[in-house]
Amino acid sequence: MELQILWAALVTYVLAGSLAIFGFVMKRKPERTVLLLLVLGVLLHTTSIAMRWERMGHGPYITMFEALSSGIWNLMLIYTLIYWRIPAIRATAAVVMPILFVMMGWMMLFPPGEIGHKPQVYHTVWLYIHIGFAKAFISTVFIAVGISGIILLRKIRYGAERFAHLPNDTRLDDLSFRFMAVAMIFQTLMLITGAIWAQDAWGRYWDWDPLETWAFITWIFVIFSLHLRHTYKTSPQIGALLVIGVFITAFLVFFGIPFVSTNFHQGVGGA
Amino acid sequence: MSDFPPSSITSPSLAVRCLRALASLKLTLILIILLLAGVLIIYYTKTRFIWALALPFIGFAINLTATVLTNPVFRRQLALLVFHLALIGIALLIAVERLTYLKGQVEVVEGETFTGQMLREESGPWHPRRLDKLQLTNENFTVNYTNSDGILRRVDTRNQVAWVSPNGVAGRSIIGDQEPLLLGGYRFYTTINKGFAPVFSWRPADGSAERVGAVHLPSYPRMHLQQQNEWQPPGSATSVWVMLQIDEEILSPDAPSQLRVPDKHKVIVRLDKARWELKPGDSIRLPDGVLVYQELRKWMGYDVTYNFTLPWLLAASILAVLSMAWHFWQKFMARPWNPTGNPNEK
Numbered sequence: 001m002e003l004q005i006l007w008a009a010l011v012t013y014v015l016a017g018s019l020a021i022f023g024f025v026m027k028r029k030p031e032r033t034v035l036l037l038l039v040l041g042v043l044l045h046t047t048s049i050a051m052r053w054e055r056m057g058h059g060p061y062i063t064m065f066e067a068l069s070s071g072i073w074n075l076m077l078i079y080t081l082i083y084w085r086i087p088a089i090r091a092t093a094a095v096v097m098p099i100l101f102v103m104m105g106w107m108m109l110f111p112p113g114e115i116g117h118k119p120q121v122y123h124t125v126w127l128y129i130h131i132g133f134a135k136a137f138i139s140t141v142f143i144a145v146g147i148s149g150i151i152l153l154r155k156i157r158y159g160a161e162r163f164a165h166l167p168n169d170t171r172l173d174d175l176s177f178r179f180m181a182v183a184m185i186f187q188t189l190m191l192i193t194g195a196i197w198a199q200d201a202w203g204r205y206w207d208w209d210p211l212e213t214w215a216f217i218t219w220i221f222v223i224f225s226l227h228l229r230h231t232y233k234t235s236p237q238i239g240a241l242l243v244i245g246v247f248i249t250a251f252l253v254f255f256g257i258p259f260v261s262t263n264f265h266q267g268v269g270g271a
Numbered sequence: 272m273s274d275f276p277p278s279s280i281t282s283p284s285l286a287v288r289c290l291r292a293l294a295s296l297k298l299t300l301i302l303i304i305l306l307l308a309g310v311l312i313i314y315y316t317k318t319r320f321i322w323a324l325a326l327p328f329i330g331f332a333i334n335l336t337a338t339v340l341t342n343p344v345f346r347r348q349l350a351l352l353v354f355h356l357a358l359i360g361i362a363l364l365i366a367v368e369r370l371t372y373l374k375g376q377v378e379v380v381e382g383e384t385f386t387g388q389m390l391r392e393e394s395g396p397w398h399p400r401r402l403d404k405l406q407l408t409n410e411n412f413t414v415n416y417t418n419s420d421g422i423l424r425r426v427d428t429r430n431q432v433a434w435v436s437p438n439g440v441a442g443r444s445i446i447g448d449q450e451p452l453l454l455g456g457y458r459f460y461t462t463i464n465k466g467f468a469p470v471f472s473w474r475p476a477d478g479s480a481e482r483v484g485a486v487h488l489p490s491y492p493r494m495h496l497q498q499q500n501e502w503q504p505p506g507s508a509t510s511v512w513v514m515l516q517i518d519e520e521i522l523s524p525d526a527p528s529q530l531r532v533p534d535k536h537k538v539i540v541r542l543d544k545a546r547w548e549l550k551p552g553d554s555i556r557l558p559d560g561v562l563v564y565q566e567l568r569k570w571m572g573y574d575v576t577y578n579f580t581l582p583w584l585l586a587a588s589i590l591a592v593l594s595m596a597w598h599f600w601q602k603f604m605a606r607p608w609n610p611t612g613n614p615n616e617k
């Protein structure tokens with residue numbers, strides 16, 4: 001049942017994304033319908049995750065399938081909220097939805113998994129706070145990626161024509177880096193709460209495990225981008241490339257590292 | 272009208288020029304790249320080569336000080352200044368931590384008291400050693416297990432301890448998993464490292480006083496197939512092999528269970544070709560004394576850490592986040608979030 005609801009949610013997202021892409025190609029703005037579909041998709045998805053949580057007794061962070069599902073969920077949740085509140089970013093739907101399609105396809109390659117156990121160190125409220133900030137971080141960068149995509153697409157005529165009604169590149173660049181600034185705050189909070197959790201769980205707040213190290217490297221990348229943009233007054237296009245670079249790094253850290261090593265962080269688990 | 276000679280206006284003194292160079296924001300970018308390099312060095316060489324991080328941070332401190340002195344931006348933007356200072360504060364605290372920390376491990380048998388001898392440890396050069404002034408008695412502990420998918424999984428660890436702090440205060444606590452014992456600035460964490468310990472008494476042949484000792488067998492259940500260890504009774508010159516043979520099921524493959532000392536077990540002692548199977552109370556004669564097997568207990572491995580900077584580090588980090596949020600708040604409230612397509616809009 002929960003899986004059927006999940007498929008329904010995914011189909012709704014695909015409809016919303018296709019409609020947005022259709023609008024982009026046809027130079028239409030079906031924004032209200034897209035918003036409705038997004039809200040519906042998020043509601044269905046939330047229901048499915050909640051049902052699975054209830055049944056399994058743990059949140060969606062054990063198997064790769066769960067991690068991707070909850071990753072898609074938080075990207076969509078924050079994206080939908082911003083889509084609703086900040087109409088200036090609505091045109092980004094045609095840029096970001098394809099990224100989600102890729103994630104959905106990737107998720108379907110994995111079995112949902114029925115692992116019913118979570119390690120002892122997961123029994124703490126810091127887990128939820130830490131993961132919450134991590135999700136807020138990547139979702140906020142995701143919106144900046146959408147704006148950056150527009151800036152870059154405008155370099156070709158096809159895109160320039162279709163995005164002509166939007167504010168100029170400088171304004172978009174400013175908006176995109178606002179989201180980067182907010183993302184950086186979430187990311188810093190993620191690092192701090194992660195350190196608190198690690199101190200609680202393993203008696204050390206930092207140990208250079210792969211995930212810690214790469215999360216920190218991503219953070220350095222973010223401050224580098226903010227400083228570079230400030231010091232050299234970089235063009236909107238360079239800014240856009242930096243944002244996309246940060247997103248790719250963050251994405252690999254999120255969905256790559258925890259699943260190539262056997263545990264999310266070293267030290268978790270063991271009898 | 273200026274009283275200064277014209278030359279000092281057109282070409283500032285060397286010191287001022289140096290300061291301006293040090294305040295360059297391009298230098299900041301280089302330092303950020305150096306920080307990245309430092310992180311990669313630490314990560315890939317697996318060394319604790321702290322200079323790799325210390326150098327960029329010393330650079331940041333100089334760069335930032337010079338910027339505060341010469342660049343009005345920080346005087347205009349207080350929140351941004353507080354943020355950067357908090358960052359330097361964090362770096363300083365980490366440096367202090369590296370100079371004063373202690374990290375180590377110790378194993379204590381149930382009923383035994385730890386009085387400062389660590390199994391392994393490393394510490395900073397300025398560590399204020401107080402470990403020998405405290406006492407920690409491992410009274411008893413339980414570890415619960417469940418089973419899912421046929422795999423044994425540890426649930427929770429609870430350890431009852433009695434302690435005496437360096438200034439003589441005594442007390443008892445229950446610790447385990449996320450809850451360490453904080454004693455005299457040291458944190459004692461239980462670990463997954465725990466096992467069985469046959470306890471022996473040793474009566475030396477030369478008539479000197481009887482002594483008691485315990486063999487720490489390898490971690491259980493992780494090394495359940497290798498429950499043996501070489502051991503020298505306290506004060507003896509003879510080294511024997513001690514093996515534990517467990518004749519019942521302790522951790523169940525299909526029901527929740529608890530780590531406990533097995534009722535049915537044998538302790539096997541070997542010396543060269545000789546081999547003895549012992550039950551509690553049995554004794555054997557070795558070349559330089561008599562060894563009496565008393566009972567089987569459990570030992571717990573503890574991680575011990577000392578780091579007094581923790582609350583300050585947390586405070587500095589929170590200050591950093593709050594001031595950064597404050598900076599961006601001021602910056603973004605000045606202009607709307609929803610730019611329109613109007614080209615005249617600033």
Ligand code: HEM
Nearest residue numbers: 181223226230296299330331332334335338344351355358
């Ligand atoms: C110590 C060397 C550093 C100096 C001299 C320095 C200097 C500056 C300056 C002058 C600004 C521009 C303020 C403005 O006009 O808006 C700035 C912004 C900023 N710096 Fe640094 N910085 C340093 C290191 C760092 C580091 C290590 C971080 C790491 C978190 C960092 C994070 C930021 C952030 C987040 C901003 C805000 C950017 C924005 O408003 O868009 N800085 N810094």
